[in-house]
Amino acid sequence: MSDRIDLQTLRRKVEAINALPTVPATLRRISVTLEKPRIGLEELGRLISNDPALTTKILKMVNSAAYGFPGRISSVSHATMLLGLNVIKGLLLGVSVFELMEKTMIGLWEHSLGCTVAARLIAQKKGLKEPEEVSVCSLLHDIGKAVLMLQYSEVYEKAMHEAEGEGTTIYDAESRYFMANHAEVGHWLVQKWHFPPSLCDAIRYHHQPNLSKQWPMETAIVHVSDVLVRAKGIGYAGDLVVPAVNPAAWKTVNLSDGDIRDILSNLEDGAASASDTL
Numbered sequence: 001m002s003d004r005i006d007l008q009t010l011r012r013k014v015e016a017i018n019a020l021p022t023v024p025a026t027l028r029r030i031s032v033t034l035e036k037p038r039i040g041l042e043e044l045g046r047l048i049s050n051d052p053a054l055t056t057k058i059l060k061m062v063n064s065a066a067y068g069f070p071g072r073i074s075s076v077s078h079a080t081m082l083l084g085l086n087v088i089k090g091l092l093l094g095v096s097v098f099e100l101m102e103k104t105m106i107g108l109w110e111h112s113l114g115c116t117v118a119a120r121l122i123a124q125k126k127g128l129k130e131p132e133e134v135s136v137c138s139l140l141h142d143i144g145k146a147v148l149m150l151q152y153s154e155v156y157e158k159a160m161h162e163a164e165g166e167g168t169t170i171y172d173a174e175s176r177y178f179m180a181n182h183a184e185v186g187h188w189l190v191q192k193w194h195f196p197p198s199l200c201d202a203i204r205y206h207h208q209p210n211l212s213k214q215w216p217m218e219t220a221i222v223h224v225s226d227v228l229v230r231a232k233g234i235g236y237a238g239d240l241v242v243p244a245v246n247p248a249a250w251k252t253v254n255l256s257d258g259d260i261r262d263i264l265s266n267l268e269d270g271a272a273s274a275s276d277t278l
């Protein structure tokens, strides 16, 4: 379709979200900070500690079932030490994107939290070294939807209505109006915020996991989590369908029937307890 919003315009608008008055102030501030190439854990820790509301949100989140640490994490310095730079960055964005998601697409936050819990459970079953990194990636995987909705609300709403009416996914409906989909939009943002390649790749390819050549496991986990959460009916992701699992991704995660039963039974409780956090 020739009147689709072109790539250049789209990217410019997406990357300019800091300038939007409708973007929550915390998100704007965090986004500006993360654009600096060499931000350290100490500086981020200070940024959180200086903001009591942010401190409460981060500590509630890391102590929720979405993370599942055995003891209580009672301070920001303890959290940063345990979780590391990438997870803390992701959480900071996650808790500040919450407000944006609530404003743009009711249910997207619950969907994202559900995916966070599912991804951590799968990553643990697969023995990944950094299960928290994959789960924070799942928290942010659909951030592109919130930003598209914010910048192009009329067009995006139209796409959502079409997806619902036709029984297709929002991912398919987006392509009629935009030359990049929400996964690519999310990818631009996490690149801008200097996230590691594994996280960027998993966000970029979460709907086409077979295209991720370097990080197939991380990408497959985010993809499978998304489908499981939709199948379980947690939250709302912009359409009413449960897409098929990509066969290559399914093979990569290679979950047993017992694993799936276990994940599904833990999913609802985990997502519910995490959604009490904000």
Ligand SMILES: [Fe+2]
Residues within 6 Å of the ligand: 141, 142, 182, 183, 206, 207, 226
């Ligand atoms: Fe998505």
Ligand SMILES: [Fe+2]
Residues within 6 Å of the ligand: 111, 141, 142, 226, 237
């Ligand atoms: Fe999703």
